[in-house]
Amino acid sequence: MNKLIMIDPDKCTGCGQCEMSCSLEHEGECNPTLSRIKIAKGTSVFISVPVTCLQCGTALCMEVCPVNAISRDSKTGAYIVDAERCVGCRLCEMACPLGAIEIRPDKHVAMKCDLCDGEPMCVKFCLPGALTYVLEEKIGFVRRREAIKKLSRSLEKITLESAR
Amino acid sequence: MVYGWAGTILRIDLSRGKVSKTPSSEYTRLFIGGRGINSKLMFDESKPGVSAFDPENPIILGAGALAGTGILGMTKHTITTRSPEQVPEGFAMQCSGGSLAAEMKYAGYDHIVIKGRAEKPTYIHVENNDTAFKDASGLWGKGTFDTNTILREELNDPEVKILAIGQAGENLVRFATIEHEYRSGTGLGGVFGAKNLKAIAVRGTRGIKVHDPETVLSINERMLETHKKNVEELVREAREQGKPEPSRYDKGFGTIGAKAKDYFFDDTEQGVVGYLEGFEWNDVDKTRGVDWLETRSYRDTGCCPFACAGLVSVPGVGIDVMRCYPFWNLWQLKMTDIDKMFEATMLMSDYGIDNRNLSMTVSYLMKLYEMGIITAKDTDGVPMDWGSGDALIETVHKVANRKGFGDVLADGPLKLAEKLGPKAKKLFMHSRGQIAHGDERRSQVGYALAEAVDTHRGTESPFHGPYQIWERYMKRSGQEKEMKEAYERAKKTFGTKKAIIPWEWESKPIMVMNAQHGWVLNDILGACLLALDHFMDEKSVKKQLGTLPPTVEPLILSSFNAITGLNVDEKYLIVCAERTWNVERAYNVREGFTRDDDTIAEGWHEWPITSGPHKGRVVDKAKLEKAKSELYKLRGWDTKTGWPTKETYERLGLNDVEKELRRLGRLL
Numbered sequence: 001m002n003k004l005i006m007i008d009p010d011k012c013t014g015c016g017q018c019e020m021s022c023s024l025e026h027e028g029e030c031n032p033t034l035s036r037i038k039i040a041k042g043t044s045v046f047i048s049v050p051v052t053c054l055q056c057g058t059a060l061c062m063e064v065c066p067v068n069a070i071s072r073d074s075k076t077g078a079y080i081v082d083a084e085r086c087v088g089c090r091l092c093e094m095a096c097p098l099g100a101i102e103i104r105p106d107k108h109v110a111m112k113c114d115l116c117d118g119e120p121m122c123v124k125f126c127l128p129g130a131l132t133y134v135l136e137e138k139i140g141f142v143r144r145r146e147a148i149k150k151l152s153r154s155l156e157k158i159t160l161e162s163a164r
Numbered sequence: 165m166v167y168g169w170a171g172t173i174l175r176i177d178l179s180r181g182k183v184s185k186t187p188s189s190e191y192t193r194l195f196i197g198g199r200g201i202n203s204k205l206m207f208d209e210s211k212p213g214v215s216a217f218d219p220e221n222p223i224i225l226g227a228g229a230l231a232g233t234g235i236l237g238m239t240k241h242t243i244t245t246r247s248p249e250q251v252p253e254g255f256a257m258q259c260s261g262g263s264l265a266a267e268m269k270y271a272g273y274d275h276i277v278i279k280g281r282a283e284k285p286t287y288i289h290v291e292n293n294d295t296a297f298k299d300a301s302g303l304w305g306k307g308t309f310d311t312n313t314i315l316r317e318e319l320n321d322p323e324v325k326i327l328a329i330g331q332a333g334e335n336l337v338r339f340a341t342i343e344h345e346y347r348s349g350t351g352l353g354g355v356f357g358a359k360n361l362k363a364i365a366v367r368g369t370r371g372i373k374v375h376d377p378e379t380v381l382s383i384n385e386r387m388l389e390t391h392k393k394n395v396e397e398l399v400r401e402a403r404e405q406g407k408p409e410p411s412r413y414d415k416g417f418g419t420i421g422a423k424a425k426d427y428f429f430d431d432t433e434q435g436v437v438g439y440l441e442g443f444e445w446n447d448v449d450k451t452r453g454v455d456w457l458e459t460r461s462y463r464d465t466g467c468c469p470f471a472c473a474g475l476v477s478v479p480g481v482g483i484d485v486m487r488c489y490p491f492w493n494l495w496q497l498k499m500t501d502i503d504k505m506f507e508a509t510m511l512m513s514d515y516g517i518d519n520r521n522l523s524m525t526v527s528y529l530m531k532l533y534e535m536g537i538i539t540a541k542d543t544d545g546v547p548m549d550w551g552s553g554d555a556l557i558e559t560v561h562k563v564a565n566r567k568g569f570g571d572v573l574a575d576g577p578l579k580l581a582e583k584l585g586p587k588a589k590k591l592f593m594h595s596r597g598q599i600a601h602g603d604e605r606r607s608q609v610g611y612a613l614a615e616a617v618d619t620h621r622g623t624e625s626p627f628h629g630p631y632q633i634w635e636r637y638m639k640r641s642g643q644e645k646e647m648k649e650a651y652e653r654a655k656k657t658f659g660t661k662k663a664i665i666p667w668e669w670e671s672k673p674i675m676v677m678n679a680q681h682g683w684v685l686n687d688i689l690g691a692c693l694l695a696l697d698h699f700m701d702e703k704s705v706k707k708q709l710g711t712l713p714p715t716v717e718p719l720i721l722s723s724f725n726a727i728t729g730l731n732v733d734e735k736y737l738i739v740c741a742e743r744t745w746n747v748e749r750a751y752n753v754r755e756g757f758t759r760d761d762d763t764i765a766e767g768w769h770e771w772p773i774t775s776g777p778h779k780g781r782v783v784d785k786a787k788l789e790k791a792k793s794e795l796y797k798l799r800g801w802d803t804k805t806g807w808p809t810k811e812t813y814e815r816l817g818l819n820d821v822e823k824e825l826r827r828l829g830r831l832l
């Protein structure tokens with residue numbers, strides 16, 4: 001069973017540390033443009049949602065690639081781009097429903113999240129907890145638990161009060 | 165290969181609509197970046213006697229040297245210019261967090277120097293290599309919120325980072341601000357307004373080369389571990405003291421200022437209520453922001469993962485960041501309605517007004533009203549009752565739009581005090597025209613000294629509060645063992661335990677000098693003090709109590725070296741900070757400032773604290789003068805004039821500054 005990066009947009013503060021950490025890890029420089037995770041912003045500065053590859057069940061990027069440059073890593077389950085094979089045709093970019101794979105402007109090859117070989121840097125440095133690295137099958141469970149947290153807190157309060 | 169820096173200074177001439185570029189490497193060795201290079205550029209680019217609103221007065225943006233390099237908490241940019249709010253005008257800077265610093269560097273610029281005056285309302289759009297001057301006629305008259313939204317839509321780029329002024333800056337209000345995301349500061353907005361400059365929008369898509377990215381990531385990891393430990397410690401302490409489990413707001417999330425009541429009233433007992441009166445106030449518990457956030461907090465935001473800027477949602481008012489200072493303002497205005505204070509704060513952010521300055525002025529008016537020195541007639545029918553949020557809000561509208569008494573106040577609170585008559589004038593507490601704000605000086609003489617000798621006015625003066633000891637608090641919270649240890653360390657370091665007692669003068673000059681260097685260095689590197697507090701283990705208050713504050717955090721030093729690939733030592737960084745401080749001083753010396761201008765508001769000397777554990781304390785004038793002399797000697801400044809000496813300039817390699825001052829006869 002693989003782990004995936006789970007995104008909780010409500011917790012994202014828009015600080016950009018995920019982008020910085022990603023580019024430092026992959027490119028050795030601090031450059032959000034070359035980050036594999038990107039924070040999408042609204043016109044209000046306060047709305048921010050991190051977007052990265054969610055490692056789809058049916059990976060359209062892989063399906064459409066004419067040169068078979070995208071394959072699945074057996075260890076992490078991440079779809080990986082072989083930069084040697086990639087011709088920069090942009091079909092993957094067009095196919096991806098999220099915009100999570102793109103042709104990097106400097107080298108004209110596709111880049112995307114590779115889950116840092118099982119230790120994603122973006123998750124590591126996301127102090128607010130908008131990004132977590134969770135077992136695929138647990139995602140629903142974790143989301144539900146988050147959702148009822150507030151409810152259970154209120155219920156607890158009511159129970160305690162009535163007990164008194 | 166240059167690591168860490170973007171490499172270029174962008175120079176913009178609004179009068180001629182021209183831009184030019186020069187390498188930043190000419191300045192980096194001596195001043196590193198951020199506030200350091202800004203201050204030297206300010207000295208070099210301005211002529212003495214040119215007023216703040218003159219087109220020739222430069223306004224300089226500088227990115228912190230470590231901003232945009234991935235190190236946690238390096239988010240600050242500095243804005244340097246001549247202050248329109250000081251009387252007489254002098255050096256001014258503001259250092260704020262946000263995403264501008266990194267974005268400037270991604271666009272390729274360490275600093276941006278703006279001069280001249282545009283013919284009509286203009287905004288500047290900087291995108292990588294390109295700089296465009298764009299028509300801002302449609303934006304003129306709009307608040308900063310709308311300006312931000314419209315610019316993002318117009319440029320079709322939600323990622324653009326914006327500095328903007330509101331109506332107050334356009335109307336040349338002397339304490340208008342330049343607003344950016346979560347924070348603004350000193351009143352520099354009028355300088356933009358005088359240049360017909362509504363905003364600057366920056367976007368960069370290039371990266372910053374880092375020499376040793378692996379070390380950078382491992383340093384970050386250590387910082388996060390420290391943060392985790394600090395939070396655990398907080399929880400453990402609360403348990404030991406039998407307090408309820410700390411909420412996330414107690415841990416500093418949401419808005420850090422929300423903890424102000426606990427810190428200033430319960431722990432250190434240095435809060436001030438009303439117009440710098442006493443400590444005791446029955447309603448103080450109602451100003452506990454931590455409780456208020458429980459129902460009002462909407463979402464965390466901020467420029468580093470620590471997310472200190474809490475978005476707050478108040479029904480019927482709106483959603484915005486709750487800043488820190490409004491929590492101080494509550495006590496100053498004796499207000500308990502935090503929702504109302506939020507409304508006023510939001511309004512001030514939109515108009516672009518310094519809320520610290522204006523709220524304190526309203527507190528002053530309320531005092532005058534209470535004493536019968538003014539009536540509602542003097543304030544256009546607005547009754548200045550203590551606790552009235554409406555009085556504050558009315559004043560904000562009037563100042564920003566220059567209506568009625570607001571028109572006079574817009575030219576500075578000193579002008580209004582003068583107009584209200586000699587009785588009112590006598591009660592107006594200010595230093596260099598800026599109203600004293602409500603950080604207690606009388607029980608903390610270190611802060612008094614720090615403010616007196618500061619190179620600028622308007623923001624907090626650097627002094628390390630935490631390195632002092634609050635005996636009553638330590639006893640109350642069962643930390644007597646730590647207290648004894650701290651006193652022992654103080655005896656060893658300073659020769660007397662009084663060094664760490666806030667109201668004693670012993671050793672304060674050396675502590676203030678160290679703090680100044682530490683703060684300036686943070687501003688140079690772009691390091692957020694707050695983030696440092698949370699991420700640095702060496703900052704642990706208990707460990708440091710009774711010693712000299714470390715001016716360079718070991719982790720900051722290793723970050724600097726890992727990023728730049730240089731191999732500098734602590735001394736190099738400190739000397740750069742000292743050099744910066746001296747250039748700022750030299751700017752003011754060139755303007756004619758002397759020792760006599762190093763003052764604090766008279767009231768701190770004359771009015772004793774009226775209640776609380778520090779009742780009766782004042783700042784002793786003679787002792788302040790003595791401490792000033794001691795500090796000048798430590799710095800290598802002449803004790804009579806307060807000017808840095810020839811030897812000091814030479815020691816710091818500031819020969820060009822020395823030459824200029826000699827030419828003007830301002831060198832001994």
